[in-house]
Amino acid sequence: MFRELRRKRQELSLEESIEILSNGKSGVLALLGDNDYPYAVPISYVYENSKLYFHGAKSGHKFDAIKKHNKASFCVIDQDEIIPKEYTTYFRSVIVFGKIRIMENEAEMKEAIQALSIKYNPNGNETEHQNAISKDWKNLCIIELSIEHISGKEAIELVKARQ
Numbered sequence: 307m308f309r310e311l312r313r314k315r316q317e318l319s320l321e322e323s324i325e326i327l328s329n330g331k332s333g334v335l336a337l338l339g340d341n342d343y344p345y346a347v348p349i350s351y352v353y354e355n356s357k358l359y360f361h362g363a364k365s366g367h368k369f370d371a372i373k374k375h376n377k378a379s380f381c382v383i384d385q386d387e388i389i390p391k392e393y394t395t396y397f398r399s400v401i402v403f404g405k406i407r408i409m410e411n412e413a414e415m416k417e418a419i420q421a422l423s424i425k426y427n428p429n430g431n432e433t434e435h436q437n438a439i440s441k442d443w444k445n446l447c448i449i450e451l452s453i454e455h456i457s458g459k460e461a462i463e464l465v466k467a468r469q
């Protein structure tokens with residue numbers, strides 16, 4: 307159902323793609339927005355247990371789009387090194403497709419927000435994480451993207467440099 311890369315040589319392995327997802331700082335979440343226009347919104351995330359988790363507000367364009375339509379895509383750019391003389395970029399990126407939902411189970415939500423807290427404040431202690439979480443908990447919307455398809459791709463120049 308999902309498309310394969312046309313340029314197979316440039317395909318990253320699943321392990322490499324997962325590493326990019328694990329290490330990425332942010333990505334662009336693509337949703338079906340108002341009047342069926344795509345809504346591509348930059349957002350922080352964490353990759354955990356083969357899923358992606360996000361947090362946001364309980365209202366707004368993103369929230370409404372997720373409620374309306376449960377199919378989504380997410381893209382992370384790992385490298386974008388412009389080589390002016392070659393009129394190109396040495397890029398590496400990952401694209402994910404999957405089903406998205408607003409989480410409702412409190413225990414699962416806490417696990418996800420804990421993972422986000424640790425990712426973005428790795429030096430924080432448990433008390434700091436819990437204080438930050440409880441401060442915003444009431445207004446927090448936690449979102450889960452269950453991954454159905456992952457592809458990773460890099461510039462042909464990076465492929466050649468490996469050989």
Ligand SMILES: Cc1cc2nc3c(=O)[nH]c(=O)nc-3n(C[C@H](O)[C@H](O)[C@H](O)COP(=O)(O)OP(=O)(O)OC[C@H]3O[C@@H](n4cnc5c(N)ncnc54)[C@H](O)[C@@H]3O)c2cc1C
Nearest residue numbers: 332345347348349350351360361362363365366367368369
């Ligand atoms: C690197 C990065 C990380 C972020 N991490 C998070 C996160 O973890 N959680 C989170 O909730 N938000 C995060 N944001 C902000 C996020 O991009 C949205 O602005 C926010 O989630 C609100 O989305 P919304 O659809 O509810 O906004 P709404 O205000 O409902 O959107 C209304 C309209 O505002 C415009 N708009 C909304 N956001 C942006 C934007 N970022 N840039 C330009 N126009 C915009 C769009 O036209 C949209 O249709 C992050 C942004 C960046 C750049």
